[in-house]
Every structure is written in C-alpha cells, then in structure tokens.
Amino acid sequence: MLELVTISLLNGIVYGLLLFMLSSGLTLIFSMMGVLNFAHASVFMLGAYLSFQLGRWVGFWPALVLAPLLCGVAGAAIERYGLSRVHARGHVAEILFTFGLAYLIEELVTMVWGRNAVANAVPAVIDFPLFHVFGSTFPAYKGLMMLISLAMFAFLNLALKKTRIGLVIQAALTHPRMLSALGHDVPGVFVLVFAAGCALAGLAGVIGGFMLLTQPTLAHAIGPIVFVVVVVGGLGSLAGALIASMLIGILQTFVVAVDYSLLDLFRALGLAVSRGSPLYELLAIKLATAAPVVPYLLLVLMLIVRPRGLLGTRDV
Amino acid sequence: MIACTRRILALGFTIACVAGPAAADIKIAFIDPLSGGGAATGILAQKTHQFYIDAINAAGGLNGEKLELLSYDNKVNPQESLIQLKRALDEGARYVVQGNGSSVALAITDAVQKYNERNPGKEVLFLNYAAIDPALTNEKCTFWHFRFDADADMKMAALTDVIARDKKVQRVYLINQDYSFGKAVAAAANKMLAESRPDIKIVGDELHPLQKVNDFSPYVAKIKAAGADTVITGNWSNDMVLLIKAGKDAGLKVTWETYYGGSPGAVTAIGEAGVDTLKQVSEWHRNAAPELDATVAAFSKRYPGKENEYAYWRAKTMWDMFAAAAKKAQSNDPVKVARAMEGMKMTTSLGDVEMRADNHQLLQPLFVSTLARNVKYDSEGSGLGWKTDAKVEGKATALPTTCKMERPK
Structure with a gap:
C-alpha cells in the first residue's frame, strides 16, 4: 500500500509538472495580453517536431535551446504580422484567429513530417534511471522535465514581478494608452510576450515530444487539458496554474489506483443493487476507468462554484 | 462517362x-x-x-x-x-x-x-x-x-496455449481498452486461463479509455503493486506504444502477452527491454517463413x-x-x-x-512470437525482430460458433 501511494504520488507530481510546463506559456499570454491562445498546443507540437528534427542534425542539448527559440521567433512573427491587426476587433476575433492557426500548424507538420508518429526517442544522454523507489526506476528525463517546469515557474515569477520590463508588461494590459504616452512601445511589448509564450510552449514540446508521441494528433491530445489547468488555476495566475496542475496530476493518478465503483459503495452501505436495475451498468463502472474525466469534472465544478478559479483575480 | x-x-x-x-x-x-x-x-x-x-x-x-x-x-x-x-x-x-x-x-x-x-x-x-x-x-x-x-477468442486460445506451458506464469494482469474489443479480450483471458491453468491468479482486470491516455505510469504502478509477472493486453496503436513505454521507464519486469506488440512504434519504444519479454499473437510476422513473401x-x-x-x-x-x-x-x-x-x-x-x-x-495459421536479437528480418530498423514460439495451424484455431446465419434466397 505504501509502495503504491508513494509511486502514485511521484507519478502524480511528474504528471502535474508536465501539465504546468504545457500550460505556463498559455497562462503568460492570457494574463499579460488577454488573448486565449487556441494555437498554444499546436505551437507545443511544433516545438516537439522541431526538436526531433534539430536533435538529428545538431544533437539534443542544442535542440533544447534552438527549438524554443524558433518557436519564439514564429510567435513574434504571428503577433507582429497577424494577431496585432486582430486585437482591435476584440476577443472573439483573436480566438478565431488562433483557432485557425491551430489547424494551419497541424496541416503544416503533417505535410512536412507525415501523419505517422516520428521516431522521437528519449535522447541517450538523459535515458538512464535516476533513482529507484520500491524497485521501480525513475528515468532521468522525467527529472529534467520537473527541473525545467519549476525553472519556468521561477523565471516567469521573477521576470514579471521583479524586473522593470515585467512591470511594463503588466501595465500594457491594463493601461496601454498611458504606457504609450510615457513613450513605451506597447505593440512591441505584446510581440515580446507572445514570443515568450510560444517559446515556453516550444520548450515544453522538446520534452513533451518524447514523453508523449510526436504525431500530428499531439496537439489534440493535450489541447483540452491545458485549458482545464488555466481555468481551474484562475485565468492569468501563474501560481494558480501550478497548483491546478499538481491537483489534477495527483488526483488523476490516484483515481486510476482506485478499483472501486459506486456499486461497491452501495454494497458497503448495505444497499443491494441487482443486475437488472436500470442504472446497474453505470454504477458498476470502476472509478479507475473514469479517471480521464476527473479534470473536466473539476473544470465544470470550478466554473459553477468559483468562476475565477483557485487564485484568479477576475471571473471567466 | x-x-x-x-x-x-x-x-x-x-x-x-x-x-x-x-x-x-x-x-x-x-x-x-x-x-x-x-x-x-x-x-x-x-x-x-x-x-x-x-x-x-x-x-x-x-x-x-x-x-x-x-x-x-x-x-x-x-x-x-x-x-x-x-x-x-x-x-x-x-x-x-x-x-x-x-x-x-x-x-x-x-x-x-x-x-x-x-x-x-x-x-x-x-x-x-x-x-x-x-x-x-x-x-x-x-x-x-x-x-x-x-477473432479475439482464437488469438487468446493460441496465447493461453503458450502461457499454459510456461510454469513461471503465476500472476496475470489484464489491461485493455474500454470498448467492445478490449472487453472481449478480457473476457476471453478470464475464461480460457481458468480452463487451462486454474492455478494462475488474475491479479488485475483493468479497462482504460480508448486512445485517450497520455501517461500510462499510474497503470504501470498498479501492475507493479499487484505483483504481476505477466500482462495480457489487446491494446493497439498509441495505447500499445505508450503502455509499453511507461512500463520500460518504470523498469517493470513482466512478460507482455499482446495482440498488437507489433504495432508501429512499439518495438522502437521498448527496445532492448522487450527482448524475450514482448510477445504477440498474429497471423504473420517478418520471420514467420524462412523468406519474406515476394x-x-x-x-x-x-x-x-x-x-x-x-x-x-x-x-x-x-x-x-x-x-x-x-x-x-x-x-x-x-x-x-x-x-x-x-x-x-x-x-x-x-x-x-x-x-x-x-x-x-x-x-488461418497463427503465430505466437517473441521479440529477439539476431533474427533474419528485424523490425523498425531496431536490430530486434520476431521469433516464432509456436505455430497453430488454421484448422486447430477453429472454435464453436453460436452464429445462426440467414442467407438470401
């Protein structure tokens, strides 16, 4: 029991940090620009593909730096030449723009790398067991992922709260006119923020690419869950996103470990449900089978009970 | 025209x-x-x-x-x-x-x-x-x-024939996709193992959502905690690759008895860790005959x-x-x-x-095969390939049917 709890907790933390890594760029862009970037998961996928390709040409460590940079440059170009023209038309136009962009990126990677998963194996330098717990190994690449995820959190917090440019960025959302009157380049700030958000997505893609499967459906596989993280955490709150990621990661991992169903609960309460009763099939579903629903259940509950999320400052 | x-x-x-x-x-x-x-x-x-x-x-x-x-x-x-x-x-x-x-x-x-x-x-x-x-x-x-x-029952019969002869198999874990086929695999495994090896304990019978799981680590932790020595799975495509990858990452030591261990990417994902431990039942594999068919x-x-x-x-x-x-x-x-x-x-x-x-x-003939080194035709350029453990002739795979077919007049 202790073994399962320990390993589940570890798996939960790993999954939670993976979710945070995936959603940090989205949170940044949303909190500092007010844009809900539907193409976020697609940029993440682009990062995975770029790191796979660069990894073949120049090796893993350079790819770890270059892939996010390229995603950042792509992000800057998207904001500068596309999204910046859409801002004035409001949030619906922005969402539609990024929505279309997601499809464009998906088609692009399909054209370049094909529909099948590419052989994006864990790079040999980080493919060794880091330590053992109860006879299970813990791979080094997961350790690197956790490190990067926490580094992202620390970097974003420091950059936004403690630096001058961070203050300017924060002001750009709420007081854009005052800021430009003071001589700051507000569109430039937005380009910077969007580029940074995309670079973070690209960095997540480097690691996520070989943790998951690098294929054109990668964006769909993680797209919904990052929105859950951002909404549950509180739109625009980094710390909230971290807490939400960990909550979802740990909760989902533990639910998988629970082999009981509502039927067992009724039995424990002394209620007999016969095979013929109308809801028998539904009641007999093990909690473990329903694990992937947990994050979305959390999303719906959160929107009903506390629409601003855990640490959010404004309602959805 | x-x-x-x-x-x-x-x-x-x-x-x-x-x-x-x-x-x-x-x-x-x-x-x-x-x-x-x-x-x-x-x-x-x-x-x-x-x-x-x-x-x-x-x-x-x-x-x-x-x-x-x-x-x-x-x-x-x-x-x-x-x-x-x-x-x-x-x-x-x-x-x-x-x-x-x-x-x-x-x-x-x-x-x-x-x-x-x-x-x-x-x-x-x-x-x-x-x-x-x-x-x-x-x-x-x-x-x-x-x-x-x-069908799933015929393949399971071929797999259980091989499992029945392997005295090392004591604790079996079933993990399958939550839809008609996955459930059919689980049902067949439960039934046939009970018949051919009643001493084998089924220590887990898991159904997970079809092609929706990103990280199989929690499932692997469960398999490990259950003390399984063999995992039977009908998973295919992503679900097969990600399951086996999570198992490898956690250093899970089990024999994988699979329907689709030959899914594209699976051999690459498990690599050397799959040698002698990854098995599949199929109507063909690259080394089923001495030479590849033209x-x-x-x-x-x-x-x-x-x-x-x-x-x-x-x-x-x-x-x-x-x-x-x-x-x-x-x-x-x-x-x-x-x-x-x-x-x-x-x-x-x-x-x-x-x-x-x-x-x-x-x-048709069915083959139960194991991932091995030094085979004539390897898979996915990995240097590893399938080696036949057992061949079941087509006639021997027939099972009784409950089919009552209505033919057109």
Whole structure:
C-alpha cells in the first residue's frame, strides 16, 4: 500500500509538472495580453517536431535551446504580422484567429513530417534511471522535465514581478494608452510576450515530444487539458496554474489506483443493487476507468462554484 | 462517362464533369481512421489494400472489371463511420473494407444488413480485415460480413496455449481498452486461463479509455503493486506504444502477452527491454517463413520507410480469396462472390486457410512470437525482430460458433 501511494504520488507530481510546463506559456499570454491562445498546443507540437528534427542534425542539448527559440521567433512573427491587426476587433476575433492557426500548424507538420508518429526517442544522454523507489526506476528525463517546469515557474515569477520590463508588461494590459504616452512601445511589448509564450510552449514540446508521441494528433491530445489547468488555476495566475496542475496530476493518478465503483459503495452501505436495475451498468463502472474525466469534472465544478478559479483575480 | 452523365441526371443539376481516368467498375469503400489516434494503423492498412488492388488491376482486373479503392476517414467513431458508409453507398460502393475498431465493425455490419434488406439487387459486402470482437462471427453474424483476421477468442486460445506451458506464469494482469474489443479480450483471458491453468491468479482486470491516455505510469504502478509477472493486453496503436513505454521507464519486469506488440512504434519504444519479454499473437510476422513473401518485398519497395513496415498479411489472403471467389462465381456481384467465398480453401506460403461457411470466419495459421536479437528480418530498423514460439495451424484455431446465419434466397 505504501509502495503504491508513494509511486502514485511521484507519478502524480511528474504528471502535474508536465501539465504546468504545457500550460505556463498559455497562462503568460492570457494574463499579460488577454488573448486565449487556441494555437498554444499546436505551437507545443511544433516545438516537439522541431526538436526531433534539430536533435538529428545538431544533437539534443542544442535542440533544447534552438527549438524554443524558433518557436519564439514564429510567435513574434504571428503577433507582429497577424494577431496585432486582430486585437482591435476584440476577443472573439483573436480566438478565431488562433483557432485557425491551430489547424494551419497541424496541416503544416503533417505535410512536412507525415501523419505517422516520428521516431522521437528519449535522447541517450538523459535515458538512464535516476533513482529507484520500491524497485521501480525513475528515468532521468522525467527529472529534467520537473527541473525545467519549476525553472519556468521561477523565471516567469521573477521576470514579471521583479524586473522593470515585467512591470511594463503588466501595465500594457491594463493601461496601454498611458504606457504609450510615457513613450513605451506597447505593440512591441505584446510581440515580446507572445514570443515568450510560444517559446515556453516550444520548450515544453522538446520534452513533451518524447514523453508523449510526436504525431500530428499531439496537439489534440493535450489541447483540452491545458485549458482545464488555466481555468481551474484562475485565468492569468501563474501560481494558480501550478497548483491546478499538481491537483489534477495527483488526483488523476490516484483515481486510476482506485478499483472501486459506486456499486461497491452501495454494497458497503448495505444497499443491494441487482443486475437488472436500470442504472446497474453505470454504477458498476470502476472509478479507475473514469479517471480521464476527473479534470473536466473539476473544470465544470470550478466554473459553477468559483468562476475565477483557485487564485484568479477576475471571473471567466 | 456513362456513370458520370447518369449522376448528373440524378442530381438534377449540372456539375463540371472532369474527364479523368475511366471510371472503375467495382468500387470498394475503405472506412478506417485516417486522422486522429488510429491514423498510423489506418493509413498503413490503406496502402496495403491499395497495393493488392493495384496488383489485381495490373493482372487485368476481375471478370473484365477494374477495382477502385475509395477512402473514408471515420476517426474510429461508429457514428462517423455510418455517415461515411452512407457517403460510400451514394458514391456507388458495393464492397466495404474496414478493420480498426470492433465498435465500428458492429455498427457497419448492422447498417449493411439493413441496407441489403431494403435494397435487393444492390447488396453490399463487408470485408473485415482486423476488427476481432468475437460477436461479429457469433451472435451478431450476418451473411454479408466476412472476417479475415482471427477473432479475439482464437488469438487468446493460441496465447493461453503458450502461457499454459510456461510454469513461471503465476500472476496475470489484464489491461485493455474500454470498448467492445478490449472487453472481449478480457473476457476471453478470464475464461480460457481458468480452463487451462486454474492455478494462475488474475491479479488485475483493468479497462482504460480508448486512445485517450497520455501517461500510462499510474497503470504501470498498479501492475507493479499487484505483483504481476505477466500482462495480457489487446491494446493497439498509441495505447500499445505508450503502455509499453511507461512500463520500460518504470523498469517493470513482466512478460507482455499482446495482440498488437507489433504495432508501429512499439518495438522502437521498448527496445532492448522487450527482448524475450514482448510477445504477440498474429497471423504473420517478418520471420514467420524462412523468406519474406515476394509481395512483402515488393510492398517495401513501393512504400519505403519505417512507418510503412509491412504488417497486414491477412490483406493479401483477403484479396487473393476475393479474386478467386470472383473468378469462381464468374461475376463481381457481391451476393455471388459471397456464396463463392463460403467454405473456400486456399494455400498460402504460410499454410492452409479456409473461410468457414457457418460463420464467415477465416481459419488461418497463427503465430505466437517473441521479440529477439539476431533474427533474419528485424523490425523498425531496431536490430530486434520476431521469433516464432509456436505455430497453430488454421484448422486447430477453429472454435464453436453460436452464429445462426440467414442467407438470401
């Protein structure tokens, strides 16, 4: 029991940090620009593909730096030449723009790398067991992922709260006119923020690419869950996103470990449900089978009970 | 051109009628995942069918008519498949080829049955090359459905034969996808292990959502905690690759008894850790015969690259049998072809095959194989490949059926 709890907790933390890594760029862009970037998961996928390709040409460590940079440059170009023209038309136009962009990126990677998963194996330098717990190994690449995820959190917090440019960025959302009157380049700030958000997505893609499967459906596989993280955490709150990621990661991992169903609960309460009763099939579903629903259940509950999320400052 | 004009009249308005290649005479609808989680599997199958259809056409077609493969993306979704089937029928398809997803096959077989009842003279035949829920050739069997892959029970029987002889197997964990096929695998494993090795303890019977799990680590932790020495799984495509990858990452030491250990990417994902521990049951593997079949070599030449590694031997058997049946019937009419196919026997380079007349299930040799080093033909350029543990002859794979087929008069 202790073994399962320990390993589940570890798996939960790993999954939670993976979710945070995936959603940090989205949170940044949303909190500092007010844009809900539907193409976020697609940029993440682009990062995975770029790191796979660069990894073949120049090796893993350079790819770890270059892939996010390229995603950042792509992000800057998207904001500068596309999204910046859409801002004035409001949030619906922005969402539609990024929505279309997601499809464009998906088609692009399909054209370049094909529909099948590419052989994006864990790079040999980080493919060794880091330590053992109860006879299970813990791979080094997961350790690197956790490190990067926490580094992202620390970097974003420091950059936004403690630096001058961070203050300017924060002001750009709420007081854009005052800021430009003071001589700051507000569109430039937005380009910077969007580029940074995309670079973070690209960095997540480097690691996520070989943790998951690098294929054109990668964006769909993680797209919904990052929105859950951002909404549950509180739109625009980094710390909230971290807490939400960990909550979802740990909760989902533990639910998988629970082999009981509502039927067992009724039995424990002394209620007999016969095979013929109308809801028998539904009641007999093990909690473990329903694990992937947990994050979305959390999303719906959160929107009903506390629409601003855990640490959010404004309602959805 | 005639077909074209007729269609314009039927539509009641003029559309540009492109003078492309001459319209094919036999339209075959391929309804399978061409995008989404199952796309890798679906697209490889599409290429394989196209390859054999091209071979039939190159040899002059069937009864003077050529075959044309029309592809429809169903995203492994039964509802979507029915929409695509409707489209295919509107476009004149008389044969339907599908395989990925038994839930889809059950929906199609039902729809085809109804369509054929309502449209006598325009019957459609369903050629199933991979959906292996036993129900399709038992309680849900129809005259219009022919299956060219061994069903889940037949494969499980072959697997349990091998497991029964291995005294090291004591604690078995079942993990399967939560839909009709996964449940069929779990049911077959529970039943057959109880019969052949009552001493084996089934320490887990897990169902997880189909193609939706990103991280299998929690499941691997459960397998480990249950103290399993063997895992039986019917998982395919992403679910197979990610499961085995999570197992490798956690250093899980079990024997994997699988249906689709040969899924594209699985051998790459497990690598050396799979040697002697990854097993699969299949109608073919690269080292099933001393030499690769000539068509396999030709396929690899036409579709080079790792992602195109040949996997669907049963597609060859299917098209060979289809062509033989059309020749025997001297017609390409689905009803006549179906009658000719019933009870048909053939010999392939791997052994004798027979299409059972009572439930339309193909009997073909099955191989239980293990991932090994130093094999003649490796998989995915990994240096590792499949080695036969046991071969079960086609006749020996036959199981009783509950099928009560209604044949057209």
